[in-house]
Amino acid sequence: MTTTWDLTFVYKGYDDPQINEDLEKANQLAEDLAKYRNKLATLSSSEFTSFLQQHEKIGTYLVQCGSYGSLLFSQETTNDNFKALFAKIQQKNVEIGNKLIWINLEINKMNPETFVKFLDDPKMANYHHYLQVLRLREPYQLSESVEQIINQKALVSASAWVKFYEEYTADFKFEVELEGEKKILSQGDIRPKFRDANPITRENVFKTYYQKYIDDSIAISHCYNNIWKDHGQNVDLRKYPSSMTIAHIRNQTDEDIVETMMSVVKKNYTLIQEYYKTKAKLMGQGTSIKGSDLYAPITKVTKYSWKEAEEAVLGAYNDFDTEIGQMAQILFDKDLIDSEIRQGKRTGAFCAGLTPALMPVIHMSFDGTSDGVATLAHEMGHALHDMFSARKQTLFNYHPPLVVAETASVFGEQILTSKLLKTMNDEDSKLTLLVNQLEDAIGTISRQTMYIFFEKECHLKGAKQTLSFQEMSDIWDKHVKEAYGDSVNFLPEQSANWASIPHFLFTRYYCYAYSFGMLFVLGLYQKYLEEGSLFIPKLKSILEAGGSQFPIDLAASVGLDIRKEEFWQAGFDYLNGLLAEFKEIVEKRS
Numbered sequence: 001m002t003t004t005w006d007l008t009f010v011y012k013g014y015d016d017p018q019i020n021e022d023l024e025k026a027n028q029l030a031e032d033l034a035k036y037r038n039k040l041a042t043l044s045s046s047e048f049t050s051f052l053q054q055h056e057k058i059g060t061y062l063v064q065c066g067s068y069g070s071l072l073f074s075q076e077t078t079n080d081n082f083k084a085l086f087a088k089i090q091q092k093n094v095e096i097g098n099k100l101i102w103i104n105l106e107i108n109k110m111n112p113e114t115f116v117k118f119l120d121d122p123k124m125a126n127y128h129h130y131l132q133v134l135r136l137r138e139p140y141q142l143s144e145s146v147e148q149i150i151n152q153k154a155l156v157s158a159s160a161w162v163k164f165y166e167e168y169t170a171d172f173k174f175e176v177e178l179e180g181e182k183k184i185l186s187q188g189d190i191r192p193k194f195r196d197a198n199p200i201t202r203e204n205v206f207k208t209y210y211q212k213y214i215d216d217s218i219a220i221s222h223c224y225n226n227i228w229k230d231h232g233q234n235v236d237l238r239k240y241p242s243s244m245t246i247a248h249i250r251n252q253t254d255e256d257i258v259e260t261m262m263s264v265v266k267k268n269y270t271l272i273q274e275y276y277k278t279k280a281k282l283m284g285q286g287t288s289i290k291g292s293d294l295y296a297p298i299t300k301v302t303k304y305s306w307k308e309a310e311e312a313v314l315g316a317y318n319d320f321d322t323e324i325g326q327m328a329q330i331l332f333d334k335d336l337i338d339s340e341i342r343q344g345k346r347t348g349a350f351c352a353g354l355t356p357a358l359m360p361v362i363h364m365s366f367d368g369t370s371d372g373v374a375t376l377a378h379e380m381g382h383a384l385h386d387m388f389s390a391r392k393q394t395l396f397n398y399h400p401p402l403v404v405a406e407t408a409s410v411f412g413e414q415i416l417t418s419k420l421l422k423t424m425n426d427e428d429s430k431l432t433l434l435v436n437q438l439e440d441a442i443g444t445i446s447r448q449t450m451y452i453f454f455e456k457e458c459h460l461k462g463a464k465q466t467l468s469f470q471e472m473s474d475i476w477d478k479h480v481k482e483a484y485g486d487s488v489n490f491l492p493e494q495s496a497n498w499a500s501i502p503h504f505l506f507t508r509y510y511c512y513a514y515s516f517g518m519l520f521v522l523g524l525y526q527k528y529l530e531e532g533s534l535f536i537p538k539l540k541s542i543l544e545a546g547g548s549q550f551p552i553d554l555a556a557s558v559g560l561d562i563r564k565e566e567f568w569q570a571g572f573d574y575l576n577g578l579l580a581e582f583k584e585i586v587e588k589r590s
Contacts, residue, residue, distance in 0.1 A: 002306045002366050005075070006335040010068045010358060014085045019065055023092045026061035029054060030099040040106050041114045045121035052127050055103060056395045060355050062096060063395065065089050067354045074346040074363055075338055077170040086163075094155055098148045105147065107131065108138035129548045130396040136249045140238035150234070158230045162505045165223045168216075169500075170346055176208040188341035192367035195295045203292040203491070210493035213500055217469035220499045224458070225466050227505050232463025243459045247509035251516075252401040252550050257562055261516055264568040265449040269483050271572060272446050275438050275579055276487035282586045291490035298435055299428045306339060306366055309373045313380055316419040317412065321536050327387050328380050334359060336383075339366040339376075348502070351379045351409075353386030356398050360386040370436060374413050381412030389546030397548040402510065404551045406517025407524065408543055413440070414525050427585060434582045441518065441575050448514040450483045455504055455511070472498060520551075522571035523560050 011019055036043070036051055043051065069086040076082055107115075118124050119131060141147070174185045178193075178201055185193075193205040213220055235243050241255075248255055280289035282298055304312070310332060318325030331337055336359055338345075349364035360383040366372045385408035389398055399405070421433055457475050461467060467475075473495040480490065480497075503510045524542075528535040538558050545554060555562045562568075 002339040002341070003332075003335065003337050004340050005071075005338040005361050005363075007068065007071060007361070009334075010064065010071075010354065014072055014081050019068070019085070019089075022061045022065055023089070023096075026058045026065075027092070027096050027099075029058045029061075030096050033058075033100070033103070037102055038106070040103075041110050045118060045123040048118055049123050049127070052130075052396070055100070058096070058100065059395050060357070062093055063355050064358065066093055067352055071352060071361065071363070073166075074350075076342070076344050077167045077346055078344040083167070090155060090159065094151055098151055101147045101151065102144050104134055104137070105141055105144055107134055108141055126394060127396065129550075133249075133252055136252075140240060140245070142237065146237070150237075158227060158505075161223045161226045161230075162502075165220075165502065165505055166346060168219060169502075170344055172212055172216075173343075174208050174212055177204050186341070186343045187347045188343075188345060188365040188367075191347070192369055192372070195297060195369055195371065197297055197300070199290075199293065199296065202296060203290070206292040206491055207493050210491075210496045210500070213496045214469070214493065217496075217499075221467070221469045221472070223505060224472065224499070225462055228459055228462025228467070231459055231508055235463070243456065243463075244509050247512070250401065250507075251403045251513060253403055253516075253552070257552070258512060258516070260563070260565055261519065261568050262449050262452065262512065264565055264572070265446055265515055268569075268572045269446060269485070271438075271575060271579060272442050272483055273485040273487040275442060275582070276484065278579075278583050278586050279435070280487070281590065288487055288489050291488055291494050294488065295439065297432075299432050302370060302432075303368045304370070304373055305368070309366065309376050312373055312420070313377045313412075313416060316377065316416040317380070317384075319419055320415045324384060327384055330359070330387075331362065331380065331383055336360070337362040337364070337376075339364050341365045341367070349375050349379055351382030351386070353382070353389070353399060355395055356390040356393060370432075374416065374436070374440065377412045377416040378409045381407075381409035384408050384412070385543050385546075388540060388543035392544045393546035393548055397546050400545070400547045401551060402507075402513035403516040404520060404542075404554055406514060407521055410444070410518050410521040411525065411539070414521065431582070431585050434578055434585070437578055438575065438582060441578075444518045445515045445571070445575075446483060448511040450479050451501065451503070451511040452509060452515075453482075454479045454498060455509060458504075459508075469496075469499070516551075519568050519571040520555065520562070522574055523555070523567060524558065526570065526574065527558055527560075 033051070033054060040048065040051070066089050069082075069089040072079070072082040073086040115131070115135070119128055124131075142150070170187060172187055174190045175182060176185060176190065177183075179198070190205060190209055193201060196202050196205065231243065234240075234246070240246060244255070244258070248258060251258075276289050276294075277287050279293075279298070280286060283289065283293060283296065285293070314325060314328055314332075317328045338361070342365075345365065346363070347365075349362075351360055351362050353360040362376075362379045362383060364372075364375055364379055366376065382405070385400070385405070386398075388408075389400070400407070417433065417437060421430075454476055457479075458467065458472060461475075476498040477495050484490075498504070524539065528539070535558075542554050542557065549557075552562055555567075560567060
């Protein structure tokens with residue numbers, strides 16, 4: 001039996017008067033801060049620290065209200081009360097945010113001597129990293145009036161198209177033939193069937209799923225085209241060196257590091273091709289596999305109950321470290337996981353870390369597959385990361401940048417896999433585990449990087465012209481062909497795969513964070529295998545750092561250098577070892 005979350009620890013309900021009270025408190029505090037306008041550089045370190053603490057308090061109110069509205073909308077995108085609340089909170093966030101825009105602008109206008117003076121003062125230690133990251137945006141900031149217009153227009157530009165896409169696609173219904181019978185499936189019901197044991201079912205599901213996006217191509221195309229154009233305008237307005245600059249700033253890394261990582265991933269596209277050629281051989285399909293068999297199970301599918309999934313994940317975390325296992329248990333005890341499949345529920349899985357004072361919550365649709373169990377372990381890792389960060393960080397340093405935000409989540413999947421491996425004593429089980437590990441790595445590293453190459457081309461072309469649904473599909477096919485080579489015979493409908501990937505809409509160039517994150521974790525995991533339990537305190541220190549350090553410094557804290565190509569290649573060396581094991585078993589069975 002799956003679970004639904006209890007959000008009453010945030011607010012009692014969508015009509016809780018405390019929501020309006022908190023928004024008003026944030027508004028009043030924002031107005032109070034105006035007395036410091038044009039004076040920040042003259043403040044003492046103690047005064048500036050107090051100022052930032054008040055600024056942070058405003059953020060706490062806004063994040064708490066905004067997160068609550070977003071969570072309600074995610075759990076039921078068709079609920080008019082939830083939609084109205086979410087829209088109202090978004091509007092208030094913009095209004096209050098416009099009253100605070102001057103702060104970042106003024107901090108970034110400080111002369112270097114004044115800025116360094118604040119950084120060097122121990123009283124400012126908690127805000128040292130926050131201020132450094134803020135200054136990364138300084139070359140690209142605009143006047144206050146322009147920044148306010150951009151902030152206000154977001155409600156009816158990018159944010160509006162994202163909200164429309166979420167609401168529109170969450171309500172999709174798919175009529176698909178399953179074992180000779182027509183059935184109507186929701187988003188949450190149909191995606192698990194990509195891994196169905198029946199090849200005819202898989203093909204019907206793939207065709208039906210992507211055809212739905214093709215049939216709704218006008219609405220879908222508008223969403224994506226407006227995102228491409230909106231971002232292109234921002235790039236031009238702010239004079240970013242490239243369309244990816246904002247992602248590098250957000251991720252607190254630089255172009256050279258990301259380009260090195262993506263170059264190594266591209267060189268290792270052979271991992272995808274060799275894997276699927278071997279899987280095709282295992283399935284008796286020659287040297288290339290059918291597109292609908294990408295996720296086909298190669299042994300009997302094991303179905304898990306929610307209780308079994310809970311026990312497997314908690315068992316893995318407890319075996320790794322008792323304290324971590326106890327922390328994970330709290331998520332179940334306090335009903336902080338929404339795992340139920342429902343019509344109208346937002347697709348996908350995520351963990352929402354609200355504020356350091358509030359517990360994180362997990363949103364997923366548990367389908368009973370091994371992938372569903374891995375998803376639980378993954379999102380549980382995010383929650384643990386938030387809980388560790390809350391021990392030492394305040395709001396401005398609470399969330400790590402995306403490229404290291406996957407640290408605990410992917411590490412959690414690794415320790416789950418390790419536990420499952422220890423319980424296996426037959427070749428079929430080992431084969432299944434290898435398939436799961438390799439397909440997860442391909443999906444998280446290679447495929448996500450391919451997404452970036454697709455997204456980059458769409459941004460460059462879409463900023464200047466309106467792209468048709470077919471043109472975007474052609475761009476997708478080009479990058480898919482480069483990654484998969486001739487190892488997969490994709491169905492014609494799969495050319496529309498890009499249209500079902502919301503990451504392109506939610507956050508520009510989000511997906512390379514997955515590639516970066518998993519390769520980063522593979523580096524950490526190798527350290528754990530070398531050092532054993534001695535490494536666990538080091539991992540906890542990384543998690544407790546939250547967003548208070550740059551990724552390059554977090555890696556250096558355990559002796560890793562992410563500027564070097566060898567660091568990224570080491571992850572593929574590990575994966576190629578798994579591939580060799582997989583190929584050896586398949587050869588024995590041929």
